[in-house]
Amino acid sequence: MKRYCYYCDKExxxxxxxxEIELEIKGVKVTYPGKIAYCNECGHEIDLPALDDENIKKANLEYRKRLAAALYAERRYRGKVIK
Structure with a gap:
């Protein structure tokens, strides 16, 4: 497969x-297993929209997991756990 590399200026x-990719979403640091494409000639990162979409979904899922865990811990601390 071939893709355009901005650094090499060719396919x-x-x-x-x-x-593992680490980033911050709304003040919450998340780490998730992401996929990144690299040029075989220069080694720089190459933009692949399909991988970007997949990585965004994984990051948002991890963010929601962390947020849910934090909300659960807060409710439990305050004695308001709803089962």
Whole structure:
């Protein structure tokens, strides 16, 4: 498969690497296993919209998990756990 690399200024082959990505969403730090495409010629990151969409979904899911855990802990602390 080939994709355009802005640094090489041409269509190049690429490889997809999975690694832990850390970012902050609304003040909450989240870490998730994301996929990033790298140019086989220069090694810079290449933009693949499908991977971006997948990474955004994973980041939002992790954010919601952390937010839910925090809300549960707060309710439990205040004695208002709803089952």
């Amino acid at each position: 190049v082959g690429y490889q997809v690497i999975e690694k």
